[in-house]
């Protein structure tokens with residue numbers, strides 16, 4: 001029969017890989033995508049939803065386009081991988097055979113990373129770092145804040161999904177509060193001494209949200225932050241603060257199925273840069289956030305870029321089609337305030353050791369408002385482009 005590819009996870013990495021393999025092989029390869037949700041809510045632009053620039057349905061996408069593109073979409077959870085038998089087992093009871101298996105499960109949280117917080121506390125203190133109901137919950141809590149209340153964020157340690165994500169979120173929360181609750185305060189407890197696009201965010205916070213944001217970042221370490229979801233308190237270096245909203249973004253690791261497949265180093269899945277195959281198993285590939293690949297940040301743009309390299313290599317391996325040298329790119333845009341967009345990005349190549357950065361660029365402080373507006377508009381075009389590229 002035809003060669004079989006199974007893809008686990010219909011996000012930025014998995015959906016793109018499934019679509020490109022199905023499309024590129026014109027039916028010569030059987031492609032099955034396993035994804036539990038009927039609708040994928042993008043984390044990208046979920047901060048803009050918090051800020052009031054998007055509606056929740058603007059960031060929700062169905063899988064009909066992928067199915068129409070020849071991908072067999074199975075709505076279920078992958079719960080195990082038998083590497084000898086080359087099968088993936090499903091929560092619903094079935095099992096799927098594969099010749100090549102692509103895992104792009106995104107992230108899970110490291111248990112016990114923030115003292116006092118666990119998944120059972122995610123309703124009291126949402127992470128909103130997987131989009132959808134968590135984003136809606138955080139927004140509802142933001143809207144319900146009392147006048148002059150306090151919004152707290154516990155930021156994650158490196159490496160994590162979307163390096164500028166927490167800081168774009170702070171900006172969008174500040175924008176919302178400036179409009180609706182101008183005496184409210186934001187405190188950020190950050191285990192890192194610095195963060196992505198820091199000078200740009202700090203300039204923007206001073207320009208747009210003077211006096212509202214207290215970023216407490218240094219080397220105090222995640223261990224010195226704890227939360228109490230019942231009391232709604234945050235303790236930073238022993239100082240306890242009562243807050244109205246607490247957005248806890250814990251330390252991350254690869255989505256659990258990568259661990260179950262035995263292809264992680266305990267946290268992330270080390271991969272070969274040329275094709276995203278894992279160091280542990282040449283027939284299992286890991287894309288996106290779950291992979292440990294070198295210099296690329298964990299972003300949707302990166303996952304999409306890695307997926308195309310992987311799709312090309314997998315097609316080559318299964319059908320003998322031409323394989324091009326691996327090239328990757330990434331750009332992360334962030335919105336700081338209306339029409340005030342900034343970006344950071346780079347191009348990359350595969351070396352024997354890792355995905356290695358070739359060239360990069362970043363927005364500058366003090367840029368004109370016209371340029372910042374153009375940067376924001378560019379991000380809108382990117383959003384339409386990537387969601388179409390992923391899902392058809």
Ligand code: FAD
Nearest residue numbers: 009011012013043044078105106162288289299300301303
């Ligand atoms: P995901 O897109 O998370 O997809 C993983 C999928 O796997 C999910 O749909 C999940 O349901 C499924 N899955 C997991 N386990 C299983 C299983 N066992 N069986 C079946 N399916 C499973 N990136 C950008 O490029 N630009 C941005 O502006 C940007 N902004 C962001 C803002 C925020 C607030 C956040 C949190 C992230 C942002 N990102 C951004 C990062 C981006 O969302 C991720 O890097 C990207 O989604 C990673 O793609 P992925 O394929 O690795 O994982």
